[in-house]
Amino acid sequence: MLADGSTVQMPDTADNQADFPQLDSQKPGLGFPIARIVVLISLAAGTVIDYSLAAYQGKGTGETSLLSQLFGSLSLGDLLMADRYYCTFAIIALMQIAGIPVLFPIHARKKVDFSQGVRLGARDHVVEWTKPKRKPVWMSKQAYADLPESISVREFAVNGRIYVTTLLNAKHYPKQELALLYQQRWKIELDFRSIKTNMGMEMLRCKTPDMAKKEIAIHLLAYNIIRGNVAQAAGLHDKIPRQLSFRAAVQLVIKASQVVLALTRSALIRALQALLKAIASTPIGKQKRKSEPRAVKRRPKPFPLLMVPRNKTITIKS
16 A cells, blocks of 8 residues: 655635635735645555545644544555655554554654664664654544554665665565565655646636535546556456556547447447457556656746736736
């Protein structure tokens, strides 16, 4: 399971601003309401297992707070991978209690001394983490008090990067293999790009919070339907779902939806079989050109930015 957070914006209406206020750094009337979303995504298939949504800022709106609402969607046999922001005592302790192993890079504030603890190998050991005195904002005092006073975690380094995991057996889980597995966490960033850019969820259209929440749910539902088709195509044609193009699958499904409604049942079955075969024949392209800087040749049109709300603007000089 991959976990990470992102944001979405929505039309600048009074209702949206009330539930999802714009950034404090933006002047009234010049920004857009913004929501924070944290998702659990399957590494194998790329489907969204669960998600939580809140305002961008305020008490209980941080990514760890939103992730805590998704713990019930994890089950035995899962492995939770996320970036260093989620590498906290409370999250790891709760996952240990639930029997769910984790794999994170070490938090930036955590100091590591490989001379301490039980040595498992070169720059690889098991140590005890002591419970901090300060509880997370998303936990009650009683829930935090119920956590153990210390937990055993494994810290290891590969190519200069330090990781934390609760997979303590170095023979069963070599550190090089764990580090190689963690590289796949980047796929959730590509999944966010698919959801927000390819499927158009970066800027919502609905003008009320309730409808905005439904719009997000529909986007994720449509995304999961496409991912489900990709997984089915991969299973039928001996492929790996993550090696098939999501964007090509979206285009094929849109094209197919324009014609299947008029087909008979037998023709529909043949059309769906052809669709899955076509999806299975669209592998992700491998980049052949060299890496280039993230820059564009075409200049944007030089429209000035609004410095006051549009309804208070009389003329704007170019």
